[in-house]
Amino acid sequence: DGGITQSPKYLFRKEGQNVTLSCEQNLNHDAMYWYRQDPGQGLRLIYYSQIVNDFQKGDIAEGYSVSREKKESFPLTVTSAQKNPTAFYLCASSIQLTANSPLHFGNGTRLTVT
Amino acid sequence: EDQVTQSPEALRLQEGESSSLNCSYTVSGLRGLFWYRQDPGKGPEFLFTLYSAGEEKEKERLKATLTKKESFLHITAPKPEDSATYLCAADMYSGGGADGLTFGKGTHLIIQP
Numbered sequence: 001d002g003g004i005t006q007s008p009k010y011l012f013r014k015e016g017q018n019v020t021l022s023c024e025q026n027l028n029h030d031a032m033y034w035y036r037q038d039p040g041q042g043l044r045l046i047y048y049s050q051i052v053n054d055f056q057k058g059d060i061a062e063g064y065s066v067s068r069e070k071k072e073s074f075p076l077t078v079t080s081a082q083k084n085p086t087a088f089y090l091c092a093s094s095i096q097l098t099a100n101s102p103l104h105f106g107n108g109t110r111l112t113v114t
Numbered sequence: 115e116d117q118v119t120q121s122p123e124a125l126r127l128q129e130g131e132s133s134s135l136n137c138s139y140t141v142s143g144l145r146g147l148f149w150y151r152q153d154p155g156k157g158p159e160f161l162f163t164l165y166s167a168g169e170e171k172e173k174e175r176l177k178a179t180l181t182k183k184e185s186f187l188h189i190t191a192p193k194p195e196d197s198a199t200y201l202c203a204a205d206m207y208s209g210g211g212a213d214g215l216t217f218g219k220g221t222h223l224i225i226q227p
Contacts, residue, residue, distance in 0.1 A: 041219060042203075045215070092157075103215075
């Protein structure tokens with residue numbers, strides 16, 4: 001079955017450590033995205049990528065970094081510069097970066113930083 | 115500022131009791147209005163896209179409608195398995211694609227047997 005795989009499901013880190021969240025898709029989608037979900041807030045866009053080796057900052061990119069070396073993979077690094085890293089992180093993909101292409105989401109990684 | 119507001123925040127219904135969820139938007143130039151369903155601990159699942167006022171789409175017990183200022187998700191004779199958080203998102207002309215998407219905070223729906 002085609003889909004988006006995020007790993008791990010739960011991640012625990014100490015403050016000051018960088019951590020990388022994995023996202024892999026086998027849908028052959030060009031566009032990939034990272035969102036952050038916090039209780040009582042709508043999804044907020046961190047980074048997105050339209051094509052391999054290209055990515056753009058979203059609304060809340062500070063303290064995060066990404067890479068897109070392969071079409072299938074879009075890992076997110078949460079750096080020690082991110083002030084409130086504890087959250088539920090969602091990776092998504094779409095056929096293209098257009099309004100006609102709904103997002104397909106993975107099942108998320110819940111990151112806890114203490 | 116472009117905004118998407120969902121109401122109510124939470125809704126508890128008895129099985130079979132029909133109701134509607136609201137998504138009002140103040141985005142400047144709507145390209146598309148999306149509805150998603152999210153189960154606890156999982157990612158959102160796409161339900162519908164609406165593009166123009168007057169458009170309607172249906173899937174099982176769900177029907178989504180769109181006006182120039184809001185969208186409704188009507189749930190007819192719901193079952194307990196319809197319990198979930200329902201998210202709407204508006205795509206604006208100024209953005210284009212997911213970089214222009216604004217999500218609402220969601221409506222948490224509970225259907226009691």
